[in-house]
Each structure stands twice: as C-alpha cells, then as structure tokens.
Amino acid sequence: MSSVGQILNELRTGNARYVADGGRPRDYSVNRNTIASSPPIATLLTCSDVKFVPEQVFGLEIGSLEIIQTAACVCTDPRTLGIDTGGTEEAARLIVVLGHTPCGVIEYSLANPRDPLNKIAEAILDNRSRLVSASTLPTPVAVCEAHLARTTQALRKSLDPTVFRVEAAHLDESRGVVRFLDIGDPDSE
Numbered sequence: 001m002s003s004v005g006q007i008l009n010e011l012r013t014g015n016a017r018y019v020a021d022g023g024r025p026r027d028y029s030v031n032r033n034t035i036a037s038s039p040p041i042a043t044l045l046t047c048s049d050v051k052f053v054p055e056q057v058f059g060l061e062i063g064s065l066e067i068i069q070t071a072a073c074v075c076t077d078p079r080t081l082g083i084d085t086g087g088t089e090e091a092a093r094l095i096v097v098l099g100h101t102p103c104g105v106i107e108y109s110l111a112n113p114r115d116p117l118n119k120i121a122e123a124i125l126d127n128r129s130r131l132v133s134a135s136t137l138p139t140p141v142a143v144c145e146a147h148l149a150r151t152t153q154a155l156r157k158s159l160d161p162t163v164f165r166v167e168a169a170h171l172d173e174s175r176g177v178v179r180f181l182d183i184g185d186p187d188s189e
Contacts, residue, residue: 004094004165007041008180011096014059015178023057023176040066042094045151047073049104050173057176072105073097073151078159093164095155098178099148100171106140106147145170145181152183 002010041064044054048069055062068082078095108115138146148168155166168181 002041007094008167010060011042011058011178012180015057015176017059018057019176038064040064042066042096043068044096044098045070045073045075045155046098047071047100047103047105050100050171052100052171052173052176054098057171057178072103072109072147073099075151075155078155095159095164095166097148097152097155097166097168098171099144099168100173101141101144102173103140103144106143110140110143141170141172148181149183152181 041060043066045068046054048071050069053062054067055064058065075097145168148170152166152168159166168183169178170181171178
C-alpha cells in the first residue's frame with residue numbers, strides 16, 4: 001500500500017498531466033477489467049454540482065477514488081458520509097475535501113444571503129463574514145477556500161490523525177487545475 005504522501009504526489013502529478021493534455025478525457029474502456037481490482041487509494045469529498053469526473057482530473061482509473069458528494073462539501077461528521085472511521089486496512093487513509101469554482105451553491109449563497117431556507121448557505125456565509133473587509137466583498141474562490149478550510153478542520157478534529165490525513169483542494173473547473181490548500185492545524189487556531 002502506498003503512503004499518504006505518495007498518494008498526494010500521485011494526485012498532483014496526475015492533475016498536472018491532465019492540465020498538460022488540455023483537459024481531454026481519457027478512454028477508460030481499455031482497462032475495464034482492472035477498475036474494481038484494487039481498493040480506492042483515497043476518499044474524495046466533493047460538491048454535488050461538480051461538472052467533471054474526479055478520477056479524470058487526477059489522471060486515475062475509474063474506481064481509484066471513493067467519491068462522496070454533498071452540497072458544497074458540507075460535512076463535519078465523517079460517520080454521516082459512511083467514511084470508515086475504524087481504521088481498517090481497506091479504508092482509504094487520505095481524505096481530500098475538493099471544492100470547485102464555479103460552484104452553484106456558493107454563487108447562490110452570495111447572491112441570496114438572507115434566504116432562510118438555504119441552510120447550506122449559513123455555513124458558507126459564516127465563512128464569508130470572516131473574509132469581508134470594510135471595502136471589499138470576497139470572491140467566490142475566497143469563500144470556497146474558506147469553507148474548505150473549515151470543513152477540513154472539522155473533519156481533522158473528528159478523525160484519528162494517526163489513521164487519517166485530511167487535506168483540502170480547490171478545482172478551477174475552467175482550467176482543470178487542482179490546487180492543494182495549506183490548511184493549518186485546527187488546534188493551533
């Protein structure tokens with residue numbers, strides 16, 4: 001089994017190949033027999049309105065990632081997502097919280113900050129309020145990344161750090177570029 005560092009490097013390298021190839025989709029039909037032969041190398045928590053195939057932007061075979069989708073990556077308790085918190089050998093040790101822009105949930109939340117029915121917006125707008133200065137409004141990217149940081153830190157607090165590593169990343173859908181974010185230790189803030 002690869003180390004978490006090796007897997008992160010594989011994700012970064014695969015995304016660089018994807019971008020260098022101009023974001024062209026791979027032909028996955030060639031390796032159909034190997035799709036389910038290995039357990040996922042990582043768990044990807046991503047937004048439900050993404051417009052990409054997650055394995056594709058990382059240059060991986062279909063089935064290489066355990067994909068969990070929620071609106072705007074909202075999650076503070078991994079048990080609600082079915083993430084195996086028992087630390088079994090088959091469990092993916094790396095969890096990547098992957099947000100993206102443009103994101104319909106973030107755009108709606110920024111455009112409709114007072115909508116009482118938009119509970120997802122509350123978490124996002126709480127992050128937005130931390131970013132607002134006296135003279136400027138935050139960009140959707142800044143709101144997305146602040147939200148990713150908060151979700152990542154919440155998951156880190158709820159999972160055993162000797163078993164799981166939780167990282168955040170942002171996908172610019174227009175370019176296909178994934179940028180891993182430097183999210184500090186939740187206990188140091």
